[in-house]
Amino acid sequence: MSDRALTRQLQGYGLTTAEIHYYRPDYPSLLQLFVWQDYDLAPDFPELFGFLDHWRREIEAALHSVRIAHEQLVRPAEWRAVDGIITIQ
Secondary structure, rough: OOOOHHHHHHHHOEEEEEEEEEEEEEEEEEEEEEEEEEEEOOOOOOHHHHHHHHHHHHHHOOOEEEEEEEEEEOOOOOOOOOOOOOOOO
């Protein structure tokens, strides 16, 4: 993991993966897939929406749909109290 990735995770960023389905102008009947992955802030996703704005302005491909998955990799530890005794023989 690079220093940039760890720094961003400590700032609250999580790993975001987006499946971008699109049509190219030369093959309008063929649905294609592009997978984008970067560290981003949920639920606003400024990095992803910045990329999608760039896509709409600069790339000659019509967006069909975008599916987003996000995982907060660095978070407080999950802890719960257990009431009981474990006997090991």
